[in-house]
Amino acid sequence: MVIAAILKTKGNRVISLGPDQTVLDAARLLAEHRIGAALVRGPGGELLGILSERDIVGGMAAHGPGTTGLQATQFMTRDLVTIRPETLVTEALSLMTTRRVRHLPVLDAGGGLVGMISIGDLVKARIEAAEQEAEELKHYVVSAG
Template sequence: MTATPYTVADVMTTRVVAVTPATGFRDVVAAMERWKVTALPVVEGEGRVVGVVSEADLLPKEEFHEHRPGLIEQMRRLGDTAKAGSTSAEDLMTSPAVTIRPDATLPRAARLMAERRVKRLPVVDADGTLRGIVSRADLLKVFLRSDEDLTAEIRRDVVERVFPLSHEAVEVTVSHGIATLAGRVQDPALIPLAERLARAVEGVVDVRCRLEAPSAP
């Protein structure tokens, strides 16, 4: 009933810095420093994502720089000790990469980041080719939509559709992302639906529903 939800394609960064499996350790560090990022997609061929190398993948080299891990520590932290001796992105990266499609919704991207405990996701097409990258900050961009934009969408896609006969009696205001619905409508059963749909509009922080219906005779 509401407008098409925002997708990853709407907020992702399309200019992405990536490295190849053969990229050396120091070049990976230099790229992170130059572009002020904490992780880089690793691509091969025509841009197919094969992994992600992050600061966490690089830190074991510094951690074990001054001491050689004992046998027990090596067994307990096989992945980290292996990365400590690695010199290229191919051996440092986490693979397979956790990726997402451009048409995925923002809640889906947020859930995936939370579940996999990552701060950003490479965005790939059906062939696994890199199309962009989406970060936690990108997902928050929808909350920068203007109050006027949110007001117009709620009135058009929620109020006018849920209350076709009494929508003119409904006042919609949005302040700092908080939407307020006020007025009298004919069908009280539709009030919870209107509140739920308004809350689902991308960029809405909260909804205060003050809709009323005529009392039963």
């Protein structure tokens, strides 16, 4: 299965922050949408980074009290790990494991953003594929007997 198949059912809506928004704005946005990360995008829509719950906790631990008023760009991860729609789910899972990330922006061949997937999206896809395969095997065994 490829990432494009996940995006087809999940959709390609991506929650983003502006570079001038605060850590508190980011935390509220993540809580409101019940997500673990949001992309940080410039005024022209360009990707500047990603801000995750892990980034916020790490930033707060490093900077102490008063961090909620700092800009999200101070805590975001700038080195984005991205994938393409044709990336296999197994490849994406491996990339997440080796790079220790839980969210991957999906970019087209021209570098345009087409969606974002989480570890939860990938696990769900793998479980659904395993269940479908088990059902097909069950059907095969019943029809062969």
